[in-house]
Amino acid sequence: MADFNELPAQVWPRNAQRQEDGEVTIGGVPLSEIAEEYGTPVMVFDEDDFRSRCRDMAEAFGAPERVHYASKAFLSKRIARWVNEEGLAMDVASLGELRIALAADFPAERITVHGNNKSANFLRACVEAQVGHVVIDSAQELELLDLIAAKAQRVQPVLIRVTPGVDAHTHEFIATSHEDQKFGISLATGEAFAAAQACLRAENLTLVGLHCHVGSQVFDGEGFKLAAERIMALYSQIHNELGYALKEIDLGGGYGIPYTAHESPLDIKAVSKDLLAAVAHTADELGIEPPTVLVEPGRALVGASAVTVYEVGVIKDVTTGDSATPQRRYVAVDGGMSDNIRPALYGAEYDARVINRYTDGEEIPSRVVGSHCESGDILIENISLPNDVAAGDFLATAATGAYSYSMSSRYNAAFRPAVVAVRAGMIKPMLRRETLDDLLSLEVD
Known part of the structure; x- marks a missing residue:
């Protein structure tokens, strides 16, 4: 059985590492430090990972301008600038996406609609x-x-x-x-x-x-x-x-x-x-x-470049009969289908790891669920988690860079999460967390 503390290389960003004290860092920045500063849920992008995937794709197809980043996967002005700096083109699928790309000064002649x-x-x-x-x-x-x-x-x-x-x-x-x-x-x-x-x-x-x-x-x-x-x-x-x-x-x-x-x-x-x-x-x-x-390509460039960090809250065990052994453990986090609808929509699966410390408990059948008022608010339906996962731990799901934020919602009046980028030990804010003022700004009295 694989060690739960290991980070599967094919899933996690290329610059993700677990340090000697158990902390997981990306681009030299501890994820728990980001969670404490920006709150949770928070999305963290590995800038160098994204740029390296752009270069790999450009090499495979012969030139960067032949690769059009499918911005529907995730788009912000900073991502658009990265794509531009790497020499790639971009495709957009809505007027809003076009406006964001142009606001980032992305060259219109390299946009496909x-x-x-x-x-x-x-x-x-x-x-x-x-x-x-x-x-x-x-x-x-x-x-x-x-x-x-x-x-x-x-x-x-x-x-x-x-x-x-x-x-x-x-x-x-x-x-x-x-x-x-x-x-x-x-x-x-x-x-x-x-x-x-x-x-x-x-x-x-x-x-x-x-x-x-x-x-x-x-x-x-x-x-x-x-x-x-x-x-x-x-x-x-x-x-x-x-x-x-x-x-x-x-x-x-x-x-x-x-x-x-x-x-x-x-x-x-x-x-x-x-x-x-x-x-x-x-x-x-x-x-x-x-x-x-x-x-x-969209997902192939940006998907594995990001993780989403949550804080663990309520933990419930489901048992049957007189058995003291849980049939399943429900681990609730402070996000869910509002920041990642893909599991509910497609039955998508994800990897998750505790990122603030080492765990050494026995792995038990678990389900990672969100905080929304839906039984289908499930982030990971079946996963083996150590039985020492506790409230207050930070749990991160990997490969959330594509179609998580871009498909996010305000269900239950949730605030869309903050999004940050990391590189060489530095944190660069990309999108701030929504606030109550954002929600109320749409109200007409």
């Missing part, structure tokens, strides 16, 4: 900002964007989001490449090809490429390869029948990451090799230069 139901206001903001790409998600949107660009007297570069009909083997809620879902334009029905024709006819749109995205938290590399092959079949059709060579192929993201000690990361280098080879093969058959391959 997503969304299945972009409003006229959103599209107008994209054209006015002169974003690098708008990803067309429907024939209706194509017509609207062309009209908006004409009124602005601009020509907007676009990609067509294609639904390639690939089963990504992930949770139904985050699979995005099969036919029966809301994203994209069907490849099988010929609608994607028709959209390409419409783009080429449009006077105020420039078709620069095709886009697809097979889903999120995908570990089957074959799904990415099959999607690339199907997209390149459409690329060939456009080239052969319309005489038009597209400059770019955006193959999306969705690369899976481990959340628990028994999981392994997706081999990004192997995936990139397969994707680049699939694109190069089709280009070689056509006798042309291969298009530039773009990718959109």
Whole structure:
């Protein structure tokens, strides 16, 4: 049995270490020190970890500008600046995300815009900002964007989001490449090809490429390869029948990451090799230069870069019959589904460790739960925790950098947590903790 005090390297940030006194540090800063200064729950980002993953992804795909950080995973002005400093591009999926990126002075020409139901206001903001790409998600949107660009007297570069009909083997809620879902334009029905024709006819749109995205938290590399092959079949059709060579192929993201000690990361280098080879093969058959391959990782860059620190509160044992041995121990913390909805939404699993000291108790079946008024307010459904975990301990869940804060809520009037970054022994605040004044500021008397 693994030592509970060990920090699984594939799950925790690269600069996380347990010190001789039992304290866990990230970037040289004790997590308990951050918890005491900023309160709990608190999210802690390892800046060097995030930057190193950006560089790894850029190396795998040949250049930083080919990697578009999927900001829906987590976005703040500081993260946007890190992405910019590393030379990566960015994609946004809402007007709010676009505004945050621009507020951080992120170059608009390196922004790709997503969304299945972009409003006229959103599209107008994209054209006015002169974003690098708008990803067309429907024939209706194509017509609207062309009209908006004409009124602005601009020509907007676009990609067509294609639904390639690939089963990504992930949770139904985050699979995005099969036919029966809301994203994209069907490849099988010929609608994607028709959209390409419409783009080429449009006077105020420039078709620069095709886009697809097979889903999120995908570990089957074959799904990415099959999607690339199907997209390149459409690329060939456009080239052969319309005489038009597209400059770019955006193959999306969705690369899976481990959340628990028994999981392994997706081999990004192997995936990139397969994707680049699939694109190069089709280009070689056509006798042309291969298009530039773009990718959109979010979770794979930011997920393992952060942890969330909670304070342990009430502990309850559930026993059966006359047994004195707990059937299960419930360990409640001062957060829950308001700061991490993924376990309730997807059944997501997490790793957790006591970070303020060593533990040496016998490990017993446990469940980490939050403080909200829901039986489903569970952060970790099944985990073995030492029986000496006590009220007042700090417990951290790892790999919470993606889709925790960005999907957070004010359920039970909870305050969204503070978010800080650490690097070289320094703490850099990113987002302050919400306050009662924030909640009351929306009230209209």
